[in-house]
Amino acid sequence: MxxxxxxxxxxxxxxxxxxxxxxxxxxxxxxxxxxxxxxxxxxxxxxxxxxxxNYDQLIIAINTRTFVLWTDYMRQALGSAGDDRIRSLVEGYFGFARANRNAWMAIYDHHLPPDIRLPEEHDALRGQLTELVVEEVAKVLPADSRAQAPRLARSLVATVHGHCMFDINGSFALMGEREPVELALARVRESLAAAQVGAQAAT
Amino acid sequence: MxxxxxxxxxxxxxxxxxxxxxxxxxxxxxxxxxxxxxxxxxxxxxxxxxxxxNYDQLIIAINTRTFVLWTDYMRQALGSAGDDRIRSLVEGYFGFARANRNAWMAIYDHHLPPDIRLPEEHDALRGQLTELVVEEVAKVLPADSRAQAPRLARSLVATVHGHCMFDINGSFALMGEREPVELALARVRESLAAAQVGAQAAT
DNA sequence: TTTTATATTGAACATCGATTAATTCTGCGA
DNA sequence: TCGCAGAATTAATCGATGTTCAATATAAAA
Structure with missing residues (x-):
């Protein structure tokens, strides 16, 4: 050959x-x-x-690699975490994005044609980041409401993502917000607390 | 001439x-x-x-126009709203993005060089969307904690934005989430409730 | 050695953002 | 009315992009 x-x-x-x-x-x-x-x-x-x-498949592969590195980064953050694992997750989310601005943003800059889906292999790899969060959210929820963990976790990821996005693209800086991580963490804590007392009340 | x-x-x-x-x-x-x-x-x-x-200034102008149309859309949503103005805001945010996918996404797809800032006129026009939210958040907060309204409002915008982004780019659909608006609204309600009792407790 | 299969190349193509010299047009003063 | 300064517009040009594909080079098989 x-x-x-x-x-x-x-x-x-x-x-x-x-x-x-x-x-x-x-x-x-x-x-x-x-x-x-x-x-x-x-x-x-x-x-x-x-x-x-083609071009799209190259970008897809590169972005999936970013997800893998990101997930590793978050696992390490969790590994060296103290009691406050939720804080580690939020700081890990921001930390990776800030340390890898271009690669991180490329994930959301790239849009594939609506008739084409992500190959399943890439879905699985990228999904591990969310799975990691689901696990940690489940740990914090009362036993009788752990079934809600996946949905709540996805919502909290979206919450943190919104804050991280505004941090990276400068919106927060423009508005004078100087501690986006603490802001995001506050929102996450409120929702987790609500889920905890909500479960308690339903008992 | x-x-x-x-x-x-x-x-x-x-x-x-x-x-x-x-x-x-x-x-x-x-x-x-x-x-x-x-x-x-x-x-x-x-x-x-x-x-x-140049190209960037054309895109900037187009995106600012999108912001203006978006703000109008939200004002109309508020105008024809019932008691639940917070719901109107969240639904307005999603509603516009869903009805104007390409134009809405272009706002976040476009990144200008880090050494160049948005012309002040554009900043002002785009900022009106957030100002609108600040007003509504202030209305819902107890009188003695209204000073926190701007910061909380920005955070809630980020929260909704994250959910909207995941809705538009298909992440939520991929994860089986079928009611992103309700999910975002739930998070916003929890944070507003926390701010309300928080102020109460500090009294 | 010859044949075959495949890995690799890079010129060609259409299109892009950006620039500029040349052209066309128009309003105003003489 | 005429002429002209200068604004408005065009067409050509440049380097670069993603993509294709006939041509080429190479290693293994016969």
Missing amino acids: GRRSDHSRKELEQMLIVEGHKHMADVGFSRFSAREVAKRIGYSIGTLYNVMG | GRRSDHSRKELEQMLIVEGHKHMADVGFSRFSAREVAKRIGYSIGTLYNVMG
């Missing part, structure tokens, strides 16, 4: 994704270039398209 | 913004084209650049 270097197809794909992720972190979604990614690993643009299929 | 049609500079700018907004609503941020906007009003691309300056 006509390979010039000794990389298997899978290895080549990994190199493209890893280097593509770095390129995304460097220049951001709007200045991202598939040509540049190919150049960075010493291959031509044609090879990139043969391996990745 | 050498104008071929009878539109003043200001009129031309308005035409570009209005038609640009329609084009954005039609094709979305990623497929948006300044050339196409110029073509749609029967002018050349050069004229567009002479009037608007």
Whole structure:
């Protein structure tokens, strides 16, 4: 077979994704270039398209990698956490986004055509972040209302996400808000407290 | 002076913004084209650049228009609201985003270079949406804690925004969440309730 | 060695944002 | 009425994008 270097197809794909992720972190979604990614690993643009299929699939793979790194980051934050695991989750969410602005924003900058869905494998990998939150929310809820954990957890992720978004895109800074993390954490605490007394009252 | 049609500079700018907004609503941020906007009003691309300056300023103007339409939409929702004005706000937020997906998303898809700020005029126009929420939040808070209204309102906007974002980009649908509006409203209610009893307790 | 299969290339294409020289038009003063 | 300064507009140009695909190069099989 006509390979010039000794990389298997899978290895080549990994190199493209890893280097593509770095390129995304460097220049951001709007200045991202598939040509540049190919150049960075010493291959031509044609090879990139043969391996990745098209632009969307390259971006999807890069963004899924961001999710994986993000999930690892949050797990580590939980691992070295004290009692206040909820705070660790919120700080982990913000911490990763702030430390990886371009890559993090690319997740939400990229929209695939409405008729195309995420490959299931990517869904599963990305979903682990939410699953992690569901687990922690379940721990905090009274035993008899743990069934609500998934729905509440998704809602709290959305809450934190909104705050994180406004932090990253400068909206909060513009409005003079200087502690977005504490703000988000306050909202999360209120909702968790409500879920706790709500369950108590229903007993 | 050498104008071929009878539109003043200001009129031309308005035409570009209005038609640009329609084009954005039609094709979305990623497929948006300044050339196409110029073509749609029967002018050349050069004229567009002479009037608007550059691409970013065109997008900024279009997005500010989206904010203005959004604010009007919310005011109308409040105008025809019953007692539950908080619900009207949340439903208005989602309602506009859902009815104007492309234009709404373009607001958050567009990032201007970090060294360039939004012109003050645009800041003011866009800020009215938040001001509207601040007013309503203040109404619901006890008199002695109204000073916290701006900060709490911004936080609640972020909360709703996160839910709306997950609704629009399909995350909620993917996770099986079918009533994002109710979910967001529940979070807002909990935080408002907490602020109310919090003030009561401090009395 | 010859054949075959496949990995890889990079020029070609249409389109994009951005710039600018050249052209066209218009209102005003002489 | 005429001429012209200057504003308005265009068309051509540039470098770059995603994408395609015939041509090429290479390693394994025959």
